[in-house]
Amino acid sequence: MHFDETRLSEVHFNGKGHPPMRRSPGGIVVAALVLAATAVVVASGPNLAAAAPAEPYTWKNVRIDGGGFVPGVVFNPGEKDLIYARTDIGGAYRWSQSTQSWTPLLDWVGQDDWGHNGVLSIAADPVDTARVYAAVGMYTNSWDPSNGAILRSTDKGNTWSRTMLPFKVGGNMPGRGMGERLAVDPRNNRNVYFAAEGGNGLWRSTDYGATWGKVANFPNVGNYVADPADPNGYLNQNQGLTWVTLDPASPAVYVGVADKENPVYRSLDSGVTWERVAGQPTGYLAHKGVIQGKYLFIATSDTGGPYDGAAGQVARLDTTTGVWTDISPTPVADRYYGYSGLTVDAKKPGTLMVATQISWWPDAIFFRSTDYGATWTRAWDWNGYPSRTKRYTMDISANPWLDFNSTAQAPEESPKLGWMNESLAIDPFDSNRLLYGTGATLYGTTNLTNWDSNTTFTIKPMAKGIEETAVQDLASPPTGAPLVSALYDVGGFHHADLDTVQANFHDTPALGSNTGLDFAELSPSFFVRVGNADAAPHIGVSNDGGKSWYQGQEPSGVTGGGTVAVGADANAVVWSPVGVGVHYSTTRGSTWSASTGIPAGAKVESDRVNPKTFYGYAAGKFYTSTDGGATFTASTAAMPTEGRVNLKAVPGVAGEVWLAGKTGLLRSTNSGQSFTTVGGGVSESVNVAFGKAAPGATRPAVFLVGTVDGVDGVFRSDNSGAYWVRINDDKHQYGNAGDALAGDPRVYGRVYLGTNGRGILYADRLGGPTTPTPSVSASSAGPSPSASVSTSVSPSASVQPSISVQPSTSVQPSNSPSTSTGCSATYKVTGQWTGGFQGEVTVKNNGTAATTGWKVGWTYTAGQTVNQAWGGTATQSGSAVSVVNAGYNGALSSGASTTFGFLGSSTGTTNPVPSPITCSTTP
Numbered sequence: 001m002h003f004d005e006t007r008l009s010e011v012h013f014n015g016k017g018h019p020p021m022r023r024s025p026g027g028i029v030v031a032a033l034v035l036a037a038t039a040v041v042v043a044s045g046p047n048l049a050a051a052a053p054a055e056p057y058t059w060k061n062v063r064i065d066g067g068g069f070v071p072g073v074v075f076n077p078g079e080k081d082l083i084y085a086r087t088d089i090g091g092a093y094r095w096s097q098s099t100q101s102w103t104p105l106l107d108w109v110g111q112d113d114w115g116h117n118g119v120l121s122i123a124a125d126p127v128d129t130a131r132v133y134a135a136v137g138m139y140t141n142s143w144d145p146s147n148g149a150i151l152r153s154t155d156k157g158n159t160w161s162r163t164m165l166p167f168k169v170g171g172n173m174p175g176r177g178m179g180e181r182l183a184v185d186p187r188n189n190r191n192v193y194f195a196a197e198g199g200n201g202l203w204r205s206t207d208y209g210a211t212w213g214k215v216a217n218f219p220n221v222g223n224y225v226a227d228p229a230d231p232n233g234y235l236n237q238n239q240g241l242t243w244v245t246l247d248p249a250s251p252a253v254y255v256g257v258a259d260k261e262n263p264v265y266r267s268l269d270s271g272v273t274w275e276r277v278a279g280q281p282t283g284y285l286a287h288k289g290v291i292q293g294k295y296l297f298i299a300t301s302d303t304g305g306p307y308d309g310a311a312g313q314v315a316r317l318d319t320t321t322g323v324w325t326d327i328s329p330t331p332v333a334d335r336y337y338g339y340s341g342l343t344v345d346a347k348k349p350g351t352l353m354v355a356t357q358i359s360w361w362p363d364a365i366f367f368r369s370t371d372y373g374a375t376w377t378r379a380w381d382w383n384g385y386p387s388r389t390k391r392y393t394m395d396i397s398a399n400p401w402l403d404f405n406s407t408a409q410a411p412e413e414s415p416k417l418g419w420m421n422e423s424l425a426i427d428p429f430d431s432n433r434l435l436y437g438t439g440a441t442l443y444g445t446t447n448l449t450n451w452d453s454n455t456t457f458t459i460k461p462m463a464k465g466i467e468e469t470a471v472q473d474l475a476s477p478p479t480g481a482p483l484v485s486a487l488y489d490v491g492g493f494h495h496a497d498l499d500t501v502q503a504n505f506h507d508t509p510a511l512g513s514n515t516g517l518d519f520a521e522l523s524p525s526f527f528v529r530v531g532n533a534d535a536a537p538h539i540g541v542s543n544d545g546g547k548s549w550y551q552g553q554e555p556s557g558v559t560g561g562g563t564v565a566v567g568a569d570a571n572a573v574v575w576s577p578v579g580v581g582v583h584y585s586t587t588r589g590s591t592w593s594a595s596t597g598i599p600a601g602a603k604v605e606s607d608r609v610n611p612k613t614f615y616g617y618a619a620g621k622f623y624t625s626t627d628g629g630a631t632f633t634a635s636t637a638a639m640p641t642e643g644r645v646n647l648k649a650v651p652g653v654a655g656e657v658w659l660a661g662k663t664g665l666l667r668s669t670n671s672g673q674s675f676t677t678v679g680g681g682v683s684e685s686v687n688v689a690f691g692k693a694a695p696g697a698t699r700p701a702v703f704l705v706g707t708v709d710g711v712d713g714v715f716r717s718d719n720s721g722a723y724w725v726r727i728n729d730d731k732h733q734y735g736n737a738g739d740a741l742a743g744d745p746r747v748y749g750r751v752y753l754g755t756n757g758r759g760i761l762y763a764d765r766l767g768g769p770t771t772p773t774p775s776v777s778a779s780s781a782g783p784s785p786s787a788s789v790s791t792s793v794s795p796s797a798s799v800q801p802s803i804s805v806q807p808s809t810s811v812q813p814s815n816s817p818s819t820s821t822g823c824s825a826t827y828k829v830t831g832q833w834t835g836g837f838q839g840e841v842t843v844k845n846n847g848t849a850a851t852t853g854w855k856v857g858w859t860y861t862a863g864q865t866v867n868q869a870w871g872g873t874a875t876q877s878g879s880a881v882s883v884v885n886a887g888y889n890g891a892l893s894s895g896a897s898t899t900f901g902f903l904g905s906s907t908g909t910t911n912p913v914p915s916p917i918t919c920s921t922t923p
Contacts, residue, residue, distance in 0.1 A: 689702075
C-alpha cells in the first residue's frame with residue numbers, strides 16, 4: 001500500500017477523562033506528524049482533593065425538536081434499526097426504535113474542544129455493527145482554534161476514542177452536506193477511509209481508526225472554492241474530497257473530488273493504485289456516490305451547497321462495461337436546480353431516489369425510479385399552475401412550528417417538503433422507511449412504497465431528541481411561562497411547558513434570528529426582544545410575558561438586534577443594536593433617544609430593583625446609568641479586556657451586579673463603582689445567573705458556567721460564591737455553552753443552559769447538600785470578601801437613590817399556623833431597606849386532596865403597605881392584606897407548595913412579621 005511514511009499514533013487522555021485544560025492547538029502538530037489519538041472516557045472519575053464537590057443533577061432538553069440542519073443520515077446495513085444522524089454544529093445522534101427518538105452521542109465535548117460538536121461525516125461498520133466512526137470539527141478557518149479529529153466507538157457511540165488530525169475539519173463549512181466522507185471497507189472492516197477537505201487528500205486507517213496515514217498516491221486533492229475572494233475566510237476553502245464508496249462485491253473503491261472536470265476517481269485493487277474514471281460527466285460536483293449491484297450512481301450540482309445549486313445531473317456508471325449514462329430526471333432545459341440527496345433501496349434492486357439541490361421555489365422535489373433511473377416519477381407535479389398534485393401528505397402535529405407560522409400561497413405550501421435535502425436514506429431493512437434531513441428538522445415516512453402504487457404516503461417529523469438550536473438569550477420570569485428563549489434561525493419560543501414542543505415560535509414580528517430579550521423584573525409581563533432580520537423590524541414588545549408580540553419602533557440605521565435591557569418597572573428600555581449606538585426609550589419602545597457616555601456595541605443589562613439603573617460593558621470598560629439609560633458613566637474598576645464577557649444584576653438587591661469573564665468572576669454592590677473578586681476557587685467564567693434561594697437562605701442561588709478549582713463546568717453556590725458545587729459532569733458538557741444562562745426564580749436549584757447547537761438544557765437537583773462542603777482550595781482561602789452584604793450606594797442628586805437591599809437580621813419567618821387545616825402559609829421578609837422591604841410567602845397544601853385555588857391573609861400592625869406582588873393577586877384594605885393565587889399556581893397536589901413574593905413600604909422604624917397568617921383553599 002502506498003501510504004505516507006508518517007502515521008498518526010495513539011496515546012491516551014489524562015486520568016480526568018478529557019485532554020489537558022487550555023491546551024494550545026498550535027502545539028499539537030510535530031515535525032513527524034505523530035499526533036495524539038486520545039481516548040474519551042465519558043464516565044466521571046473521582047474528584048481530586050482540590051476539586052469543587054459535585055451534586056447530582058438531571059439534565060434534559062427543553063423540547064423544540066430539531067431547529068437546525070441535518071446534513072447526514074446513516075443506516076447501518078448490518079443491523080436493523082441502527083441509525084445515526086449528524087448535525088453541523090450539534091453533534092451526532094443514534095436512533096432508539098423503542099422510544100422513537102434520538103440519543104445524543106457527543107455531549108461530553110466541552111469548552112476546550114467545542115468544535116468537535118461539528119460532524120462532517122459518520123461511518124457505520126456493517127461487519128462489527130457496534131463500531132461507528134465520526135469525522136469532527138466545526139470550522140477550517142480561524143473561528144475554530146482546534147484541529148479536527150476522527151472519533152471511533154466500539155459500543156455504538158456510548159463512549160469514544162479520538163485521533164487528532166494534523167488539519168482542521170469543517171462540519172459547519174460549505175459543502176458539508178456532501179458525502180459520506182468516511183467509509184468502512186465491508187470486505188475488511190479494519191480499513192476505514194476519510195476523504196478530507198482543504199486540499200488534505202485521502203486518508204486511511206488499517207487498524208479500526210486508531211492510527212491514520214495519508215494515501216500518498218491519490219492523484220487529486222480537489223480545487224473547487226465557493227468564493228476565493230471571501231474576506232471572512234468562510235467561502236474560500238478548497239472543498240477537497242467529497243465522498244468515499246466501496247463496492248461490497250469487489251475490491252473497488254470510488255472517491256468523489258470537488259473538481260468539476262475530474263469529479264470521480266477509483267481504485268480497483270483495494271486502494272493500491274488509483275485512476276480517474278474514464279468517460280465521466282464533467283461540469284458539476286458529485287455530491288453523492290452510491291453503489292447498487294453493478295452500477296455506481298452519482299448526484300451532481302454546480303456548487304457545493306448546501307444553500308445553493310442551480311444546475312446538475314444524475315448519472316449511472318456500469319462498472320462492468322465502463323459506460324456512463326445520463327439518467328437525470330429532468331431535461332437540462334427545464335432544470336433550475338442541481339441534485340444532492342441520493343439513496344437506493346437495498347431490498348429492491350433498481351429502485352433509487354434523488355432530491356433537488358436546491359429548489360427553494362416552490363418546494364424541494366424528490367424523484368423516484370424503479371428501473372435503475374431509466375424513468376422517474378415525482379413526489380409532486382403541476383396540475384395547472386399554481387395547483388400541484390402530491391403523492392404525499394405532511395403531518396406536522398408533533399412539531400407544529402414547522403409551518404413557520406405561515407399559510408403560504410399556492411404554489412408554495414406550509415410546511416414545505418424540504419430544503420437543503422442533502423441527506424436522503426431508505427432503510428436497507430425496510431423499503432417503506434425513508435428518512436431525510438432539511439435545514440430545520442429531520443422528516444420521515446414509514447409507508448414509502450405507497451408511492452409505487454399511486455396511493456398517498458405520510459411524511460412526519462422524526463426529530464424527537466434532536467435539539468440543534470443556537471441559543472442567544474434566555475429569560476425565566478417570576479410569573480408566567482417558566483422560560484422564554486431567543487434563538488438563531490427559528491427565533492425563539494414562549495416555553496409554557498418545558499417538556500412539550502410549542503406550537504409556534506415568536507412571531508408578529510418574527511425578527512429572524514433573535515439575539516436578545518429581557519423582561520421587567522417587577523412587572524414581568526412586559527418583555528422586549530430584538531433580532532437580526534434583514535430589514536426592519538428588529539424589535540418586538542410583549543405585554544403578556546412573551547406569549548404574543550407587537551412591533552416596536554426603532555432608531556434609524558439599525559441593522560441587527562444586539563442586546564436589550566428592560567427597566568425593573570417597565571418604564572425604561574435600553575437597546576444596544578447593531579448599526580447604531582446605544583439608545584433608550586421611556587415609551588416602551590415607541591420612541592427612542594441616543595444614550596451618551598457608552599460606546600456602540602456595548603452589552604447592556606438592567607438593575608433588577610432600581611428602575612432607573614442600567615449597566616453596560618464594552619472593550620474592557622464597565623458603564624452605569626442612573627437616569628434610565630440617558631447617560632452612562634464609565635467605572636474605573638478593572639475589567640477583562642478579551643474573551644467572552646457576560647453581566648447579570650441580582651433580583652431583589654438594588655445595585656448588585658456580577659460580571660463573568662476570562663479573568664474570573666467579579667461582583668459589585670454599588671452599581672458598578674467598584675468590584676471585588678468572587679472567590680471559592682473561580683479562576684475563569686463564561687456566564688453567571690441567579691435563581692431561587694436555597695431553603696432557609698435569604699440570598700439567591702448563583703449559577704456559574706466557568707472554571708472552579710481548575711475544572712470547567714456548571715456550578716451552583718448558595719452562599720454568594722463563597723463555595724461552589726459542580727452540577728454537571730464530564731458526560732454533560734455541551735461544547736460551546738453558556739452564553740445564555742438563566743436561573744429559575746420559582747424552583748430552587750433549577751438552571752437553564754443555552755448552547756451553540758445542542759439547544760436549551762434545563763437541570764434539576766436530584767438531592768445532595770444545600771450547604772456544600774467547600775473544596776480544599778476554597779476553604780483554605782476562606783470566603784471571598786465579595787460575599788459580604790453590599791453597602792448602600794450614594795444616591796444620585798437627580799434620580800431616586802439606588803439602595804442596596806440588605807437581608808434582615810432580626811426578622812424570622814412566621815411560624816403561626818394557618819386557621820385552616822386545608823393549607824398553611826409561612827411569611828418571611830427576604831430583604832429590607834429604609835422605607836421598604838421585600839417579602840415572600842410559601843403556601844403549602846396540607847390536605848389529602850389537590851387544591852384548585854388558595855387565599856392567604858394577614859393584618860399589618862406597623863403601617864406597612866404592599867405595593868406590588870408576583871405569583872398572586874394582592875389587595876389591601878387598611879391594614880388587612882389578602883392574596884389570591886395566580887392562574888398557574890392555584891392547583892397544588894397534596895403536600896405540594898408554591899410561593900408568591902411582594903414589595904412593600906414601611907413608615908416606622910420596625911417591620912414586624914404579622915401573625916396569624918391565614919390560608920384557605922377557597923379563594
